[in-house]
Amino acid sequence: MVNLSPDTQIGGAWGGSGYRFKTDTIKGFSHIHAWQMSGVSVMPVTVSEENKSNIFKDFYSKFSHNKEKITPGFHSLELERYQIETKLTSTKRVGLHQFTFPENQNTAVLFNLNTILGPCENSNGVLEQNNKNELSGGHLVMEPTHRRPKPVTVYFKVKLNTEIEALEKDEETGNYLVSLKKDKKSVLMKVGISYTSVENANININEELPNWDFNQIVEASKEEWNALLGRIDVKGNTEQAQRRFYTDLWHALQGRRIINDANGAYPDNTGATFRMGQLPLDENGKPQFNHFNSDSFWGAQWTINTLWGIAYPEIMADFAHSLMQYYKDGGLVPRGPSGGNYTYVMTGASSTPFMVSAIQKGIITEDLEGIYKALKKNHMLNGIMGKAGYEHDTNLGGGLKYYIENGYVPYPIPDGDFGGHQDGASMTMEYAYQDWTLAQLAKKLNHNDDYNYFIKRSNNYKNVFDAESTWMRPKNLAGVWKEDFDPYQAENGFIESNGAQSTWFVPHDLEGLATLMGGNDRAVEKLNQQFKTAQEIGFTAGNSHSQELHPEYSRIPVNYGNQPSMQTAFVFNKLGRNDLTQYWSRAVVDKAFSGLDPTTGYNGDEDQGLMGSLAVLMKIGLFQMNGGTETNPEYQIGSPIFDEVTIKLNPDYYSNKTFSIKAHNNSDANVYVSKVSLNNKPIENYSISHQDLLNGGELILEMSNVFK
Structure with missing residues (x-):
């Protein structure tokens, strides 16, 4: 949940946000770096007569890689402007900071709660002092993004090993300055976060980081990474x-982020209003699995499906259970959830191969009928397969009705432009492969009629193969091939690719594809070239x-x-x-x-x-x-x-x-x-x-x- 890191660039997703090696300025240390989510940025500072009037706006600092050290679970650097040595480590849900300040300075921590981080604007952040060394934060809203349609609220708890002298809010920026007592040169600060409540943020600290032993947390992180790697x-x-x-x-x-608290509470934004969900607990009162935020599973069939299935079955199991929790809450198995809700990033039903692979490898063994029912819904009208790109309110952009009725997704899709990646040839091939994977589960569970139905659909890739050009080729609703077709033209019917690249997207029937091309020898010659x-x-x-x-x-x-x-x-x-x-x-x-x-x-x-x-x-x-x-x-x-x-x-x-x-x-x-x-x-x-x-x-x- 916490991925504590310095940020050298703070705006824009594709423009390069977060920690950028070639940028020499620290703009804060934020706790959330996740798919479409970022927040809770802090910055240690020293306050002087010269900078106190402008500290809320002018607080960035240069740094040098020469004084930087990064290992698993540890990051240290020096803020040159303030001569502050910063060290970072974390548990799963709690960030731990160590700030070593210069002597005889007015020391403070700036909470930059109203800023933009990556694609995500932060607003409405509130910080309150609870006692002499604790604060709580709430109402920090991660505003909606192009991909994540609903706001997400972050709650956090702050504990310091020194006393707080003062808490000041700047009305113009809405940010806070926490002035510290001059009793310690080296200050430790814990920041626990939650997407459900301040109380649960505090529970996360008490469960995961009850002590103040910085080196112990670094070593624990190192041991965890050594065990995994x-x-x-x-x-x-x-x-x-x-x-x-x-x-x-x-x-x-690295890529998938926990969103549930240590006690199993999690944010459910799949409905009309926010709901705090609760994961099932084991006999020790711990969550039976973790709930996740993740980018799309688009392409995962050739990557984490295999790697996690070999070396990390427990992670694959966690994700399978998490995906089903989304189905229980919102009625669909997601392909890229964010903030406890669906995002409809990319296309198709890319979670189906992941789930089927987990079942075929014996990692998931229970409720197979329930899983099959959920996955089948995703492959039918009003399921997730029919949503393309980033559309949130319709089921038209994916062209699924045409795929079912005509055997292919036309390009362009006649219903309009609902989002990115509405590329019919690629969609047709993707759906066909995913249908084949669902057919394998239907076969395993003896749903013979369904097996025959989805196997028939899995042959739809043949309907976008142009025998004359020997490439996959987009065609419109009338069945007319795209004119002036160039297999090396990017997109225009192909998702983040061109026709030459995507022609080989038939992982379930490469022998059939080769037959369309004139046999194995011709197919091999074509791909080899x-x-x-x-x-x-x-x-x-x-x-x-x-x-x-x-x-x-x-x-x-x-x-x-x-x-x-x-x-x-x-x-x-x-x-x-x-x-x-x-x-x-x-x-x-x-x-x-x-x-x-x-x-x-x-x-x-x-x-x-x-x-x-x-x-x-x-x-x-x-x-x-x-x-x-x-x-x-x-x-x-x-x-x-x-x-x-x-x-x-x-x-x-x-x-x-x-x-x-x-x-x-x-x-x-x-x-x-x-x-x-x-x-x-x-x-x-x-x-x-x-x-x-x-x-x-x-x-x-x-x-x-x-x-x-």
């Missing part, structure tokens, strides 16, 4: 490759999400800077050319996912861990083309960059075993897997099952510089 142990390659790998893994766990062309500009459309529509970069035929192309290197595996999967996945990792400095981080739309988790999977050489949604899900084998990968399986969900991948004779040149064996038994088809992985043991890959 240590689920996958890698050996071999270079130190830089290992450091980048764990950076990727760190990202894969796309990779050769994409390699010339590094496999990404520029080096940021904002560059994807650039006239030159947008024409790339494979883009590893955004989700629609994530699976393409592994398409070759399904078409009988494992060597090309091995060759191109290694090439993509080397070019797009190997740097450590900020200029070679994630060249595009990282989307809160989806690119990081993709990089992890490619580097360990395991992938799931259909998102792990079939019975006993299959992992396709790629080309790991490490000599040895050991996955520690969570004994609460899986057998208490490890699964290791050993790549003999691995090197930058030896990218091909010439022979595979699992526990001394040969594997011929470059794939293993989920059950194979759970049984533990060793997957041995013999690496070579030629494919044998």
